[in-house]
Structures are given as structure tokens and as C-alpha cells.
Amino acid sequence: METVRVVCAHDCPDMCSLLVQVEEGRVRRVAGDPEHPYTAGFACAKVNRDAELVHAPGRLATPLRRTGPKGSGQFAPIGWDAALDEIETRWKAIIAESGPLALLGYAYSAHQGQINRHLPNGLFHALGSSRLQAGTVCDSCCETAWDMTLGPVGGADPESVIDSDLIIAWGCDLMAVNVHFLAKLDAPRKRGVKVIVIDPRRSRTAQQADWHLPIRIGTDAALAIGIAHILARDGLLDRDYIDANTLGFDRWATEVLPRFPPERVAEITGLAVADIEKLAALYGAAKRSFIRVGEGMTRIMRGGQALRAVVTLPALTGAYGRPGGGALLLTAGSMDFDFSFVRKPMGSAATRAVNQSLLGRALLEMRDPPIRALFVAANNPAVTCPDAARVRQGLAREDLFTVVHDPFMTDTALHADIVLPATTYLETADFYRGYGSYYMQFASAAVPPQGEAWSNVRLAQELARRMGVDHPVFTMTEQAIMKEFFRGAAGPVAEVDPDRLLDHRPVKAAPPPGQTFRTPSGRLEIFSATLEAEGVSPMPDWMPDETEVKDAATWPLRLLTAPSYFQPHTAFAGVGFLREREGRPHCVLHPQDAARRQLTDGQVVRLFNDHGAIRLHLRVSEDVRPGICLVPGQRPASEAVEGTVNMLCSDRLSDIGAGATYQSTFLEVEAAA
Missing domain, CATH: 3.40.50.740 (Rossmann fold)
Structure with a gap:
């Protein structure tokens, strides 16, 4: 049996090096490569089944x-x-x-x-x-918003998290989309470093965290600005770093931050005032805080402002200038x-x-x-x-x-x-x-x-x-x-x-320690003249979106889409084992919402709004807040009772980067006929 070193090509930030065992032209086993320092010798549960993907009975054999x-x-x-x-x-x-x-x-x-x-x-x-x-x-909104704030440059090295003194997964279910970064958190946690998850649902990552904050969908910018308000109020800012490395803070502090005291932020986000104060105090006390930012929070109509607000926070405490500190969205910007x-x-x-x-x-x-x-x-x-x-x-x-x-x-x-x-x-x-x-x-091919x-x-x-x-x-x-x-x-x-890669x-190829900025000013731009010229708020801000407010008045539930653990998208649909592990395409409602509609767990339900209607099976769980309808993963229409979730989503675009706005979808759920 031959062992071949390859690379996982699924759409995932980790890019695992893999060892594939091949016998007589067939893939017998796929496993992680222990020589990869980051992915560390293990592959996710999905990729472990890729031998079945290659040899799936549903593969197309001929044109x-x-x-x-x-x-x-x-x-x-x-x-x-x-x-x-x-x-x-x-x-x-x-x-x-x-x-x-x-x-x-x-x-x-x-x-x-x-x-x-x-x-x-x-x-x-x-x-x-x-x-x-x-x-x-996928990522045009968050990537453009990042570029408008830090410039087209990568974020913090994920391996530097071993030096962090506070870790926040903000809108990022690490178990589903970044499991090797999740594994890196074991070392700092043994030192007593806290892991906080900010996410509308209680994901598997949230269940493992030291603290989960179930924020309302679309209110991340308000929370981030509220944290900045408290940092300024309580004297927790690193003024030397701000003055040397940012543009526009004083104007932001004068025109925006005063509008987001803890009481208003609590009203917007659904979080308790005490929790907002506690989070800001923890963040202000940390010197090397690490924020792993998810892309999902930007798939709303004001998603760019959310990303800009969150990634500004490490500049306020000077975390961007220290090993183990900063924020990570993508690294590709520094892979030049x-x-x-x-x-x-x-x-x-x-x-x-x-x-x-x-x-x-x-x-x-x-x-x-x-x-x-x-x-x-x-x-x-x-x-x-x-x-x-x-x-x-x-x-x-x-x-x-x-x-x-x-x-x-x-x-x-x-x-x-x-x-x-x-x-x-x-x-x-x-x-x-x-x-x-x-x-x-x-990587070369493992099999013909x-x-x-x-x-x-x-x-x-x-x-x-x-x-x-x-x-x-x-x-x-x-x-x-x-x-x-x-x-x-x-x-x-x-x-x-490049010849080194042929083995x-x-x-x-990591950049030097400490975050660099490639904006027109060479600084982190809290105030962006580029955005101002495009008619977009030049400073991170939060305000209700008029279309969302109108839709919410008509439809009582808000859609939340997120990667599932075994069928995040249809690239894995060919593996029967993973389909069985994931179960039938379904939606998730809080028990209060299910009871209000006289719906029971396992029932076939109809999800509908002005854009269309689909039918899925229902799961009832407290993992989501009341008012949310969660649909995990993207599944073929043939697997659902009827339809796919994006039939319910409009093609309206985000404020920055012209991205999709899946999470700006409102709907109703009823028993299916």
C-alpha cells in the first residue's frame, strides 16, 4: 500500500496536509499529516470520509x-x-x-x-x-470591509494564539469551519485563558466555551461600538497605540461612541447590561486579546459596518501590536x-x-x-x-x-x-x-x-x-x-x-509579528475617506436597516443560516455516511416558537415568505433564541421534503462589498399540508 501526501481542497480556511493510503488505484484511507505544524496530524470528520467521496456510486462516469x-x-x-x-x-x-x-x-x-x-x-x-x-x-462584504479598515493584508497568525490572554470567537463556529484553530486553544486554556463565543445560537463551539453571549442577529456592530464606549469611559484605551496607528478615533469617539451606552446596546443586542459591562472589562484588561472573526455576521444588509466595528477593537487596546493579539478574518491578503x-x-x-x-x-x-x-x-x-x-x-x-x-x-x-x-x-x-x-x-494526484x-x-x-x-x-x-x-x-x-514545494x-510564509496596515494612510482607518466618497458611513456605526424593519413587521421569524457539521454544502452530498450523520434537511425553532405554532419535533413544516416556500423537518431546541429559524447547511433539493433554503433569500446586497444578505431574511413557519 502506497502513502501519498496531498492537500485538502475543500472550501475551508485550514488547508490540511493529508496522508492518503492508496492500493490498486483506490483510495483506502485519508488521514491528517503529522508533519503539518498547524493542522497537526488530524483531519475533520468530513475529510476523513473522502475515500468514499472519490469512489462514491453517484460519481459521473462519462459526459x-x-x-x-x-x-x-x-x-x-x-x-x-x-x-x-x-x-x-x-x-x-x-x-x-x-x-x-x-x-x-x-x-x-x-x-x-x-x-x-x-x-x-x-x-x-x-x-x-x-x-x-x-x-x-461568501466573503466580498467582509473582505472589502476589512480592506477599508486595515487594507488588503492578512490578519493575526492563528498559531500566535498560544500567547493570547483572551480569545473571542465572534460569529465563528470553530467546530464547523476552523477546527484546527479550535484545537490550538487547548494550550492557552490550560493557562487559564478564557474563550468567549459571541453567536446568535448555542453552537458546539459555544457549548465548549467558557462564556457564550447569544447576541441578536445583525447587532454585532452595536455590541462592538458599545465595548469601545466603555473602554473610552473607563480609561482602558491604549492612547499611544491609537495615536500612532489609527486614523479618525477622536472623531469616532465624539460622533458615534456616545450614542452607544450599555443600556442602549443591551436593548439592541438582547444581552444584559451586566454582561456587556463584563465583556468590555475583560477585553480592556487583556493585553493580547485574539478575535477570530466569522464571515457570517457580514451576510446582512449592514454587514460591512459590523466587520469594521469588530476589527477596530484590537487597535483600541494596542492588541494589534503584540504577539498573540489582534484579529483574524483571512490570511490571504499577506500571501502576496x-x-x-x-x-x-x-x-x-x-x-x-x-x-x-x-x-x-x-x-x-x-x-x-x-x-x-x-x-x-x-x-x-x-x-x-x-x-x-x-x-x-x-x-x-x-x-x-x-x-x-x-x-x-x-x-x-x-x-x-x-x-x-x-x-x-x-x-x-x-x-x-x-x-x-x-x-x-x-500536491500531486493520489489516484488517477x-x-x-x-x-x-x-x-x-x-x-x-x-x-x-x-x-x-x-x-x-x-x-x-x-x-x-x-x-x-x-x-x-x-x-x-518554489522548488522547495516539490517535496x-x-x-x-508568515508576515513579521505585529499587524501591518495597507490603507491609503498606512494606519487602521476608523474614518475611511474611501467609504465616505462611496456614500457609505465613513466610521463604524449601527442603525436599523429600513428594509429589515419592514420585513420584521410582516414576518415574525428571522432566518439564520450556518454551516452544518457533516453537510455544510453540497460538495459532501455524495458521501452517504455523512448524509446519515447529518440527518434529514431540517430547521430549528426555539420551544416557545414551536409551541406558539403548535408544532412538534420531527414534524414536516413549511417555511415561507414573499420569495418562496420550502418544506423541511423540524427540530425543536433551546440552542436558538426565540424569534430565530435556523437552517444548518446547504442541501440538494432532492434531499429535502421540498426546496432549498436560499429560495427564501432575496438578492439584495450588503452595504460594503456588494455581498449576499442571507441573514436579512424574515419568514414564517407552519405545519406542512
Whole structure:
């Protein structure tokens, strides 16, 4: 039996190095790599089952052509040559008739390898097509808000948490999305360091914490500003650090902080005044506080202000300047590679953009020209995108030529004209860099492609050849492409010899200790002139959103979506064991809300609002506050009683970064007919 070192390519900040045992071309076992200092030799419960993912009975084995109505699942096998001939012919005809803007490439994050993830979009960049504004379904709001505050730079090194004296997981269920950081908390906790979780629900991380604060959805900015108010009131500020490293504090302290005394913050957040005072006192007393920030708090209509308020706090106590202190959202901003060789190999600098969160609107409403051809890889927009019913309506257009490249027959693939079998990450070579740690790694394939599956790289390169795209990236090996990433690299990354990565072991490229800022002023910008010019509040603030207030007056429950522990998204849907562990797609209500509606645990219920209706099974639990309807994970429609949760979500965008606003959804729940 052979052991192969690879890297987990699932969409997760940890980027685990893995050891895969292979026998006769089959993956027998997947386990963590003990040589990785951060992921420390263990893999999560989901990745431990990836041998079943590779060899799942539902894997697509051959290209397919649609034979029935879109969405019906009626397909017939065809060969690769026939499939590629049809794609080439259709694309060239559409370009000749309507121009390249009539094509849209849509590849995203189900494969985190930097080459397999981005080369398909690089092909469409070279073709001059409409371009996907990717990330808006996930992180564009929080990332843009971070950049407006600290600049395009990574956060605190997660391994420095061993030196922290207070740890806060703010809107981040570490057990579900960052389990290796959770494991790093054992050492400081043995020293008596407290772990606090601020989260609307009692997650598994919250259950393990020293203190859980069940904040109301959408009020994180108010709490953070309230903490800043108390720090200023009680003389707990590090004025030397503030004066040397921030911009706009005095104006913020004069114009915003006075409006958030503890009593008002308690009214907004649903927390007790005593708890707000206690939290602020703990934070003010800590010298090396570490805030692990979750992305979910920004998936609301004023999500950017929430992120800006929270990540300002470490500047007020000087924590950003000390080992073990600061905040961590993403690390990628300080991993200064030059990925343009893959992402933008050639083509015009600007063209028509399609916001990922507005895909349904683009497919149905875009004109001059309309989108006539869609290519989807490494994502499942029929489930992932907000206003998913509108997305499916767009995918159902008979005049839309859709190609989907995926290992499984997804909800999106059911609407395709051509479905192409894709490899999993264990069947591909690629280069990886973490976005929750400062490690990078190169990995080869552990096993050959299963059936007739092709990698994204192979497919993009063959389509480029057929479409006449002449650029070296479309003929090079993955190893050769990886070396191009370092040619224009900067910072610690530039000091790494890419040949070091060819032994397939992890390499760290951490920035120097102490947070740096890359804003226009070179400081943490509490006041952002950039945001002011865009008509956005230039200082972190909280105020009710008018649309949310109106919706809350109509619909009594607020939706909370969060990653589940075994089926966070549909990339794991092919593993039967994990589906069984997760259970049936369900929603969670507090006992008071269930009793008020005469609903019982296990009952089939109907979730509905102006955007649509779905049916799920009900779980009744005190893990959520009254007034919340929690729907964990994203599941295929075929697994639910009816529908998927994003059918209830509008495609309204956040205040900063034009991101999705899933948590700004209000609804009602009743017994299903």
C-alpha cells in the first residue's frame, strides 16, 4: 500500500496536509499529516470520509447530453470528443452572432487549488466574455470591509494564539469551519485563558466555551461600538497605540461612541447590561486579546459596518501590536503571490461583470447581449446563490446553452445541456495556499481520474486550444504554472524557493509579528475617506436597516443560516455516511416558537415568505433564541421534503462589498399540508 501526501481542497480556511493510503488505484484511507505544524496530524470528520467521496456510486462516469426538459434529469452518455465538439461549435456560433459578452464562465470555490479553481475563469478572461464577480455569495462584504479598515493584508497568525490572554470567537463556529484553530486553544486554556463565543445560537463551539453571549442577529456592530464606549469611559484605551496607528478615533469617539451606552446596546443586542459591562472589562484588561472573526455576521444588509466595528477593537487596546493579539478574518491578503498568470492570462482589463449573488437576475434580465452560454465548474449556484428560485428559472431557459463540469449530478447540472465528469482534488495536481493560516503546499494526484473524469485544468486547456486562445498557461504543467506565482511575489512569499514545494510538504510564509496596515494612510482607518466618497458611513456605526424593519413587521421569524457539521454544502452530498450523520434537511425553532405554532419535533413544516416556500423537518431546541429559524447547511433539493433554503433569500446586497444578505431574511413557519 502506497502513502501519498496531498492537500485538502475543500472550501475551508485550514488547508490540511493529508496522508492518503492508496492500493490498486483506490483510495483506502485519508488521514491528517503529522508533519503539518498547524493542522497537526488530524483531519475533520468530513475529510476523513473522502475515500468514499472519490469512489462514491453517484460519481459521473462519462459526459452526458440532455435528452429531456431542463431539470428533468434526462441525459444520454456521449463521448468526450462529441461533447467538446458541441461546446466548441455552440460557443463559436454565439460569439459570431452576439460577441463574447454573451458567454459567462462561473467557476468558484469547491476546489481550493489555485490552478484548478482559477484556470477556467482565466479562459473566459482571455475570451473577453462577461466576467464573474466572484465571492459575493461568501466573503466580498467582509473582505472589502476589512480592506477599508486595515487594507488588503492578512490578519493575526492563528498559531500566535498560544500567547493570547483572551480569545473571542465572534460569529465563528470553530467546530464547523476552523477546527484546527479550535484545537490550538487547548494550550492557552490550560493557562487559564478564557474563550468567549459571541453567536446568535448555542453552537458546539459555544457549548465548549467558557462564556457564550447569544447576541441578536445583525447587532454585532452595536455590541462592538458599545465595548469601545466603555473602554473610552473607563480609561482602558491604549492612547499611544491609537495615536500612532489609527486614523479618525477622536472623531469616532465624539460622533458615534456616545450614542452607544450599555443600556442602549443591551436593548439592541438582547444581552444584559451586566454582561456587556463584563465583556468590555475583560477585553480592556487583556493585553493580547485574539478575535477570530466569522464571515457570517457580514451576510446582512449592514454587514460591512459590523466587520469594521469588530476589527477596530484590537487597535483600541494596542492588541494589534503584540504577539498573540489582534484579529483574524483571512490570511490571504499577506500571501502576496501573483496569480494573474492563471486568473488574467490575457484579454482586456475590464469588461461586463456579473455579480455572483445576482446570477438569476443576470440570466433573466441582462441584455445587449443577453447571456446565451453558461459554463459552471466547482460550484452549485442552483443551491448556493440567493434567490435560488430565480437562478433556477434562469437555468431553465431553453435558449441558454449550459455546460456543467462536476463530479456529481448537482441541482445545477440537472439544468445543463452538457454535463462533464470532473475529478475530485485527490485525482488532481495543484498548488494550495491557506486562507486561515500562512502555509502553502503543492500536491500531486493520489489516484488517477475515476471513470472518464477530467480536471478543471485539463478541460480549460483543451477548450482554450479549441477556441484559439494562445497563451502559455494553457499548455503548461501544474508544476510549471506554480512557479509563475512566485515571479511577481512580494513579502515573505518572495523569500520561498518554489522548488522547495516539490517535496509536497507544507511551507510557512508568515508576515513579521505585529499587524501591518495597507490603507491609503498606512494606519487602521476608523474614518475611511474611501467609504465616505462611496456614500457609505465613513466610521463604524449601527442603525436599523429600513428594509429589515419592514420585513420584521410582516414576518415574525428571522432566518439564520450556518454551516452544518457533516453537510455544510453540497460538495459532501455524495458521501452517504455523512448524509446519515447529518440527518434529514431540517430547521430549528426555539420551544416557545414551536409551541406558539403548535408544532412538534420531527414534524414536516413549511417555511415561507414573499420569495418562496420550502418544506423541511423540524427540530425543536433551546440552542436558538426565540424569534430565530435556523437552517444548518446547504442541501440538494432532492434531499429535502421540498426546496432549498436560499429560495427564501432575496438578492439584495450588503452595504460594503456588494455581498449576499442571507441573514436579512424574515419568514414564517407552519405545519406542512
